[in-house]
Amino acid sequence: MSWSSVSKSLLAVCVITEFAVIFAENFTCEHSLCINGDCLINGSCETSKSCFSQTQELKMPELSRSQTLHEKGCSPDECTELAFSATLGDQRTFRYDHRCCAADTCNQTDTQSSQVPAEANGVQCLACYMEAGIQCTPTLLNCTGSETKCVSVIGTDAGINSPPSIVMIGVGCATESACNLNMTVLKTVNIHSFCSSGFSVLPTSSPTTDSTGLPPTTSTATDSTGLQLKSFSAVLVLISLLLLKVFF
Template identity: 50%
Template sequence: MARSCSLKSLLTVFVFTIFAVGSVESIQCIAHQCTNETCPENPDVCTATKGCFNHIQKFDTPSTDTDQMFKHKGCFEENDACKELEFSATLGAQRRFTYVNRCCTNDTCNQDDITLSPPPAEANGVQCLSYYTEPGMLNIPTLLNCTGNETKCGLVIGTAVGSSNLFPLVMAGMGCATESACNLSVTVFNNTNIHTFCSDEFIVSPTKPSVPDSTGSAGNMGFQPTAISTVPILITLLLLKVLF
């Protein structure tokens, strides 16, 4: 009698499990990766159990020839596999990086491309030291008037993904950033790990003498010359921190 009850219990659990697994609702998502404006006209479709993600990265430079764009859409299967994140940073040498990742849970909810708004022109009152360099490129630190919600002053270090070099520096920059851009470690364009640091020490003090701003004219606020001369040293120290 006890054996019969045990078998019935196991059968009940088995049937319930099959029913539960079979009742999991699937979600259809658009799936593709593309660079710049070249995206497939007929993208693939993937099936997810949790939801879809929609991702875009954009790096604006003084020339459209060096601008970069990366779009990625697809499925995620775990609740914590998709994390929403939006940030931007405006660096020296007229470089601006924007990053947006969004998650959704309806069929083809990631079909439409994310539209990035142009940076606002009105200054927000924050002024940061700006700087940008790549291997073989020289740049002089200047002042940058921050706009919109870029209310933090930060530093960005970019290192090559999977590089065997001791110092795989791809880029380094300083400038204005959104608060969401502070103290991050993310991979961008599938080939660069960026590490960001924000500090009140980077904010320009109105009590210090003026230095040329990003337009070449003297501003009302500025860093002392000794502070400007330490920018490469600061970047080197933070690169060492990132790598070791």
């Protein structure tokens, strides 16, 4: 066999192998978008990357309603899984769960956002939630489940406004995966978050004794808590300024 024939044969093998790899990597994903139960998109897509399934849920107990978003589709780039939760002032909770898979219709099953267990984990954070024109009263929040970090978050309009308008500011308990995020949630809000070790709070276990050897009175404990909550208003302003400095 001549050298030219060998070269042609090798080229043919390479081309066939390349096409085989390409076709082997392509698969179909479910493509859908449902907001508060109303599905705006319902179909399928093809990708050589991966499929994704995402669930977001914002609960607002004081309004007896919640916002939910279920989205599935083809990942345009490398898919990165992320799950986090946060509980802010007024018991507003947010759950986010983004999962990846790589097989035909592997994202068909709905992703259910995990619920935070009711058991307290021993961590306390100051909690507050503010929207435009609405102030909040700082409170102490007992963190539960895997929400072991004190989080501060600011949300801005995801539109094209420059500078972006502030939608909300909140602090409370969160999972560690909720720290240092810069992303869009619920299609309309850009969130920026950071976590801290928390503020100094009064112990919830056995009370300590004062100089007389007796436990502090209830009024003293109440006064101390009041001072902490009052000082938190100033801390919240500082948090807001710090967050604004990060992305402006």
